[in-house]
Amino acid sequence: MTDVMTKTRTITYREAVREAIREAMQQDDRVFLMGEDVGRYGGCYAVSKGLLEEFGPERVRDTPLSESAFVGAGIGAALGGMRPIVEVMTVNFSLLALDQIVNNAALYLHMSGGQFNVPLVIRMATGAGRQVGAQHSHSLEGWYAHIPGIRVVTPATVEDARWMLPTALSDPDPVIIFEHSGLYNSEGELPEPGGPVDIVSSRVRQAGSDVSLITYGGNLPKALAAAEDLATVGVSAEVLDLRVLRPLDTEAILASVGATHHAVIIDEGWKTAGISAEIAACIAEQAVWELDAPIRRVCSAEVPIPYARHMEEAALPQVSAIVAAAREIVG
Amino acid sequence: MTDVMTKTRTITYREAVREAIREAMQQDDRVFLMGEDVGRYGGCYAVSKGLLEEFGPERVRDTPLSESAFVGAGIGAALGGMRPIVEVMTVNFSLLALDQIVNNAALYLHMSGGQFNVPLVIRMATGAGRQVGAQHSHSLEGWYAHIPGIRVVTPATVEDARWMLPTALSDPDPVIIFEHSGLYNSEGELPEPGGPVDIVSSRVRQAGSDVSLITYGGNLPKALAAAEDLATVGVSAEVLDLRVLRPLDTEAILASVGATHHAVIIDEGWKTAGISAEIAACIAEQAVWELDAPIRRVCSAEVPIPYARHMEEAALPQVSAIVAAAREIVG
Amino acid sequence: MLRIRRFEERCAQLYQAEKIRGFLHLYIGEEAVAVGVMEALQPDDAVVATYREHGHALARGMDPKSVMAEMYGKVEGCSRGRGGSMHLFDASTRFYGGNAIVGGGLPLAVGLALADRLEDRKRVTAVFFGEGAVAEGEFHESMNLAALWHLPVLFCCENNLYAMGTALGRSESQTRMTLKAASYEMSAWEVDGMDVVAVEEAARRAVESVRSGGGPHFLEFRTYRFRAHSMFDPELYRSKEEVETWKERDPIDLLDERLTIDGILTGEERAAMEDEVAEEVEAAVAFAEAGTWEPVEELTRFVYSEVGR
Amino acid sequence: MLRIRRFEERCAQLYQAEKIRGFLHLYIGEEAVAVGVMEALQPDDAVVATYREHGHALARGMDPKSVMAEMYGKVEGCSRGRGGSMHLFDASTRFYGGNAIVGGGLPLAVGLALADRLEDRKRVTAVFFGEGAVAEGEFHESMNLAALWHLPVLFCCENNLYAMGTALGRSESQTRMTLKAASYEMSAWEVDGMDVVAVEEAARRAVESVRSGGGPHFLEFRTYRFRAHSMFDPELYRSKEEVETWKERDPIDLLDERLTIDGILTGEERAAMEDEVAEEVEAAVAFAEAGTWEPVEELTRFVYSEVGR
Numbered sequence A, B: 001m002t003d004v005m006t007k008t009r010t011i012t013y014r015e016a017v018r019e020a021i022r023e024a025m026q027q028d029d030r031v032f033l034m035g036e037d038v039g040r041y042g043g044c045y046a047v048s049k050g051l052l053e054e055f056g057p058e059r060v061r062d063t064p065l066s067e068s069a070f071v072g073a074g075i076g077a078a079l080g081g082m083r084p085i086v087e088v089m090t091v092n093f094s095l096l097a098l099d100q101i102v103n104n105a106a107l108y109l110h111m112s113g114g115q116f117n118v119p120l121v122i123r124m125a126t127g128a129g130r131q132v133g134a135q136h137s138h139s140l141e142g143w144y145a146h147i148p149g150i151r152v153v154t155p156a157t158v159e160d161a162r163w164m165l166p167t168a169l170s171d172p173d174p175v176i177i178f179e180h181s182g183l184y185n186s187e188g189e190l191p192e193p194g195g196p197v198d199i200v201s202s203r204v205r206q207a208g209s210d211v212s213l214i215t216y217g218g219n220l221p222k223a224l225a226a227a228e229d230l231a232t233v234g235v236s237a238e239v240l241d242l243r244v245l246r247p248l249d250t251e252a253i254l255a256s257v258g259a260t261h262h263a264v265i266i267d268e269g270w271k272t273a274g275i276s277a278e279i280a281a282c283i284a285e286q287a288v289w290e291l292d293a294p295i296r297r298v299c300s301a302e303v304p305i306p307y308a309r310h311m312e313e314a315a316l317p318q319v320s321a322i323v324a325a326a327r328e329i330v331g
Numbered sequence C, D: 001m002l003r004i005r006r007f008e009e010r011c012a013q014l015y016q017a018e019k020i021r022g023f024l025h026l027y028i029g030e031e032a033v034a035v036g037v038m039e040a041l042q043p044d045d046a047v048v049a050t051y052r053e054h055g056h057a058l059a060r061g062m063d064p065k066s067v068m069a070e071m072y073g074k075v076e077g078c079s080r081g082r083g084g085s086m087h088l089f090d091a092s093t094r095f096y097g098g099n100a101i102v103g104g105g106l107p108l109a110v111g112l113a114l115a116d117r118l119e120d121r122k123r124v125t126a127v128f129f130g131e132g133a134v135a136e137g138e139f140h141e142s143m144n145l146a147a148l149w150h151l152p153v154l155f156c157c158e159n160n161l162y163a164m165g166t167a168l169g170r171s172e173s174q175t176r177m178t179l180k181a182a183s184y185e186m187s188a189w190e191v192d193g194m195d196v197v198a199v200e201e202a203a204r205r206a207v208e209s210v211r212s213g214g215g216p217h218f219l220e221f222r223t224y225r226f227r228a229h230s231m232f233d234p235e236l237y238r239s240k241e242e243v244e245t246w247k248e249r250d251p252i253d254l255l256d257e258r259l260t261i262d263g264i265l266t267g268e269e270r271a272a273m274e275d276e277v278a279e280e281v282e283a284a285v286a287f288a289e290a291g292t293w294e295p296v297e298e299l300t301r302f303v304y305s306e307v308g309r
């Protein structure tokens, strides 16, 4: 996953995000962090722990429970020359802020004839798998990827968690960063010295020749595990980490499928009209003759995510299902 | 479009919706209409004109500008045994009510273990084409189609405008009805005597053998016009009106594509991760070998919809583009 | 109150034992609010609560067995194990959840009340929410709708001074909740939420008025959360001293004192209560332990209704 | 005011002539509000308005030519013809739209003010909204944030008594706007929105206080919309008499009288003003007519920024 020649440092995904925020705030006074309980509480996932002490309450700003207003305030502050990092605790609560994101953040530049860009970064936790029930287990990345005017990124590795943020902050337009809540405790190797990474291209996390496992965010570990299992049965799986859901790196998708001629798309979001559908559609439009077998999608079951562990596991994409789908089409 | 043998009556789409609402309120005291300016103003598209006088302010209920609360109140009233018809003026404003729709209406039945169903009907105008600018021109049907627990229907004909509502009202679960604002003034032939129509199946509006034009709602007229043009150049196009976006009538889609071996999907929504992507994905998963050519999607350009007419027209699906796409793949 | 207290103390243990998973929000310290209000409600009234609703569910008369089974994720649970701690539901007591979106239950309560009003039923809908929810737009919209339409809603604000780690003063520019209600022309009272007698008295008066067509009422209950917000909360935002001071007004101790002083409750009776409650709680745990898992095949049941279509 | 009035009267004609399309919301009758408030602002202050913003744009000093060209959909328009009547934008006067979602501009104003506060700039952000927007959650959340954080925002509520066809009394349980502001601990005054002098006076006092760190202020301007809500409104919801009564307090007539009585304005001067304004308006129309269409190839420009990446 990271180049073996460079020095690396072991770090958790949570620490990586925190380091990224801290560095950005140290280097640019226009950057500030705003959201529910990012300050005194230390962040509901402890991401911003310690930042209040370092930067004070003006720049590490606890907000009331007012998703629409503080996300909109982030847009306004960006219009006013700041570089806000707005944390929406989880994607579930972002439903309350969608008007501001879709009708203001995404539209202002185009609608104003190029006069008003919105250099805003919105971070939110996403995903299920922690038995927190249907209202707290949404994966709506596909919804956001539907909207022109915003960029949608999904760091899946500690390196992306650490180095996508500076790139997002230097972007003149709104960038939404989805952090899968299941990744915060995960550890990974961070290349030293590292530097900002692009937010336009995908990455092959594991090369392979028989089937392309196309995924992003919290399901990358599952896809890599599936690739390992497949290797034991002689199937060489390529794992493509999309990294960015808008704009999609279709070239890389087509290249991978063009080489393996088999595609399995893994997405924790619901299947119908989600990002998995777009990936399948791109292939159907531009590489249909490359396929040696129908496309397979391994997504969450089309149900609200239940609390009970066995039911939640049954609802979410699992390694076994990825392996089965790959083996079915590779045959 | 309608069986030539039955008597028919010419009626506008607007009148058809109004008749449907009036009849439902006459037949069932539990039915009431609630929304912004549905009463004294007569509805922003004049759909509910006259209903206040007939049913009074309790059952034709003007609401304040509080999309989240009155949609949520509709859910609560449904839980309380009523059969509310909640009108959200346009899909653009429904962004403010998404928390209630996605986290309550769609989840309550499953999350409560089957105890609490939500017999709610939400009507909203959708679509662009009237030069009302980016914030008032969204087509988010694909977003709603992504959500398990709700049904999404898109009446495109006066018959569906007239007869889908009673079926939706008799459904024990939430049904979202999208009425394309461009259709209200359109006239059509209403079969007499008519009766409730299903909200699960699509319809072939025009039979054809060379290519399937798959669409819904406000773009059905464009698809039919394209089919006419194609006929003049010897291409026999089948026009499939989806009618229902969730659950999708995949069988009919596969049957049509299985017969024509060519598919053009027309959607006023943005292409990326929209309903057009789902349709393409279904074909790629289940009928890829039926295709004699790649799938084509004719959708709105991935831009906020501009005000100027020529720019708006350039942004939206047009008959010429549908014809071009069909001719390209039919070759 | 005692039943709720002991039930939740057991839940905390069971969370450590990993029998209960997900988010667990304890009501310990706030019991007087739910108990007092529920006393004032009729069986056919409706209740809408939050994710911190164990106390409300039990006070409303839901079976501790089905509640505990729900937290275990067993199919015998009140939501078939699909909801967990945050999503308790019960049609028989008209308990509409168990809503984990802050403010999300308020519009539902308005709608339930609207249904009663349209059907000329003299029922009341009581909705519970924390003071943190007052910052949400949904609170504002719901208050206005209920007052504008004169609906039978009882708004029960559980002001425990914190929204996770955010103190009321950092969440509201004006911290007097009753002033907010006034801005909607809604009558509102501040109530000592640690005194169950005061709570019940206020609730009775309010419910009576709401039921007799007096329109919605707003009650602010001054209370305090003795435990962490959830099981993941390091509690960096408040001092041990503050917590200790509030514990001196533990609603259960306050009631004990009063009843003892008034000679209504003897030591033996009090001890007997403890035993009874302990039995109930253990019976609930036993029931949950003995419970079964919903068959995985049923995952897709109830996405849509099975009857009536 | 006269310029705005004549400009919009012309817009109405041009709408009939189908030169202007989409939604057109006229400000006729309410001109004193925008004019009076803008007088009190500095060039580097910010303005956020609604879809009924022609008056605000002109009063803020935007060129009538670019505004008219925008309504024609010409590339010479202030938003390149992409916004139309509801989406006027101008960076040079810090005019942030032209927002067509009721309440949608309020959080932006809070954020613009937050930026000034974080950068220690003594600027003010004035945000305009109708009384109908007061029912939206976004209003409530924005008021609370601005007051809680003591931000330099001037909330300008244009109370014209109707939200489309919904009278204030059918939209708010408590119709006194200033009471709502009070519930956020925000100082608020009611102002005669038909008297431009009163508006300017009130705005000056409020702006001064906001600029000097007094925190946000709320001004309710009592005004009235003489024309239909938009070009599609049959006006079933109000009586001709009511409209006529309000027209007796036409802000332009009121000012004329006052200036004439005070001998500040002679008949000739007044007539000259009309001529001057008429010229300006016709020049704007000519400019718009002569304008060009944005090349269709540019449709995808400005979805994302072209520079700085």
Ligand SMILES: Cc1ncc(C[n+]2csc(CCOP(=O)(O)OP(=O)(O)O)c2C)c(N)n1
Pocket: A036, A065, A067, A089, A093, A096, C052, C100, C101, C102, C103, C129, C130, C131, C132, C133, C134, C158, C160, C162, C163, C164, C229
């Ligand atoms: C809309 C929304 N935003 C954020 C959260 C995360 N969250 C859960 S509880 C909570 C604090 C709520 O505080 P309060 O309303 O006072 O209730 P309390 O927990 O004190 O009982 C927060 C921020 C949520 N569940 N919903």
Ligand SMILES: Cc1ncc(C[n+]2csc(CCOP(=O)(O)OP(=O)(O)O)c2C)c(N)n1
Pocket: B036, B065, B067, B089, B093, B096, D052, D100, D101, D102, D103, D129, D130, D131, D132, D133, D134, D158, D160, D162, D163, D164, D229
């Ligand atoms: C969120 C939202 N809901 C509904 C609409 C449709 N709409 C446009 S203007 C309007 C009335 C607004 O009234 P008010 O705020 O008083 O402003 P006024 O038009 O009177 O100036 C409505 C309902 C909208 N644009 N945005």
Ligand SMILES: [Mg+2]
Pocket: C130, C131, C132, C158, C159, C160, C161, C162, C163, C164
């Ligand atoms: Mg609280």
Ligand SMILES: [Mg+2]
Pocket: D130, D131, D132, D158, D159, D160, D161, D162, D163, D164
């Ligand atoms: Mg108004």
